[in-house]
Amino acid sequence: MIVLGVILLIIGFVANIAILWTIGIILLVIGAILWLLGAAGHAVGGRRHYW
Structure with a gap:
């Protein structure tokens, strides 16, 4: 989920969405x-662990 969030942040920043x-x-x-x-x-x- 963290990786997906970072990817969406980068795409949103680059594409200005x-x-x-x-x-x-x-x-x-x-x-x-x-x-x-x-x-x-x-x-x-x-x-017990979430990753």
Whole structure:
């Protein structure tokens, strides 16, 4: 999810499409939150690790 967010950020920036930029930021933030929760040992979506 983090990688997809970064890709959408880059495409949105290069193509100057605001909606891709916004979706990329949202996916990047959600991916980072899930990654941190999984790294801290919390079960995310029924899994012990999220990556």
